[in-house]
Amino acid sequence: MSDEELGFLSAVEAAKRIRDKDLSPVELTEAVLRRSEAVQAALNPFITISADVARAEATAAERAVMAGDDLGPLHGVPFTVKDLINTSGVRTTFGSHAMEDNVPETDSIGIARLRAAGAILVGKTTTPEFGHKPMTEAPLFGRTLNPWDPSRTSGGSSGGAGVAAASGLGPLHVGTDGGGSTRIPAAACGVVGMKQTLGRVPHDMTSDVFGLMSFIGPITRTVADCGLMLDVMSGPHPSDFHSLGREVPDLTAASLGGGDLAGVRIGWRKFLGNDCMDTETEALFDDALKALGESGAGLAEHTASFSPTLQHWAPLTFSLWNARFAALKEQLGERMSETLRYWMEEGEATTGVDVQLATGARTTLYREVESWFEDIDLLVTPTLACPAIPAGHDPRQPIEINGQITDVPRAAWYPYTHPFNLTGHPAITVPSGFTSGGLPVALQIVGPYLADDKVLHAAACFERVRPWADRRPSAV
Secondary structure, three states, X not given: OOHHHHHOOOHXXXXXXXXOOOOOHHHHHHHHHHHHHHHXXXXXXXXXXXXXXXXXXXXXXXXXXXXXXXXXXXXOOEEEEXXXXXXXXXXXXXXXXXXXXXXXXXXXXXXXXXXXXXXEEEEEEOOOHHHOOOOOEEOOOXXXXXXXXXXXXXXXXXXXXXXXXXXXXXXXXXXEEOOOOOHHHHHHHOOEXXXXXXXXXXXXXXXXXXXXXXXXXXXXXXXXXXXXHHHHHOOOOOXXXXXOOOOOOOHHHHOOOOOOOOOOEEEEOOOOOOOOOOHHHHHHHHHHHHHHHHOXXXXXXXXXXXXXXXXXXXXXXXXXXHHHHHHHHHHHHHHOOHHHHHHHHHHHOOOHHHHHHHHHHHHHHHHHXXXXXXXXXXXXXXXXXXXXXXXXXXXXXXXXXXXXXXXOHHHHOOOOOHHHHHHOOOEEEEEEEEOOOOOEEEEEEEOOOOOHHHHHHHHHHHHHHOOOOOOOOOOO
């Protein structure tokens, strides 16, 4: 097989071929490393390519195969990790000059589980500094570009992971999502990204597990790979009380999409606190609804009232950034991203009363959203109101949709994502088509609390009637 064929091989297929001794972990890893070097020069998805670590792990994986050892479900399969997440022995910079030489001694929980399942770490993908914005660029490494059109953003803050998935740099990529940071780049890059139910994957990287709105989860090209990866990463751990006392459904089986959506009640919304959508995005969303109907779902417009949630997300997030990074701001000065410093100043002006009001609003929002699922089984929305915006756009400035100046990206481009960070509900984004200019557009599927399996199943059924994984970006 060529490097391209190997790089775009799914995790499900790669793991099977390795178990059957039809594919060498070393061969697969070397192909992914060669592709990673080439794509890095064009699009900049990595902060660190951990070639030595990957080769050592691949060699050990191959020995285990030849010895007939028991193999994990991801044995020999390459994966990448966003550089906000600790990886033992491989530097973790958080996209910041303050951490550029930081080498953790231990893996974060989800990463340890992937490695224990046999997956091979090939690199750390790019993030804006401390994951603070929806475009992936930072003083430490520069800007990451969209593989479908390098003049466009890769999205963020897991932009490197989105680019790596779309570009065939192995099948599995770990992102984070604090306001859409997995789903935004997955949508902008034409791949799958999931923010699971709060606590499904334990989060040991947060300073506030009680007020947690951030998630560590999968970015892949197929729903089956997403489910398999999430299955491996899921399960209780004492570092995150949200993870305790729960059964983990069979996410791998759910993501295979057996059967259809007969009897599933889907409510759809074109807007979620916004009022403007790109014309082609809207047309592709309408076509996606038809596809869900073709798979058997019952469809109805969801008309419950809804108010924009940025007013609650912002004070909680900006005040947290200011609390966490104020000392680094003094240390780095202009070597820290100007946009991060800007939003930290907003956080500094946030009062305790502001935070308490936002916390209360978050609780009200959770109850409101969960109540929707008394009348519907799943909710579908666009993921983004328009395709990837220009790479150099200042995220503090309004964007243009349909020739009209609207609002800043958080309010106008992805109002669909951060509500479910506040509530903790599972939400997946899957490609729903391409514009006439060749840019991907995406559909978001949201489920009741703990219904990650239902969300994955619906996504897999949609994938079967509107497949996307064979399409390759033009820039790689």
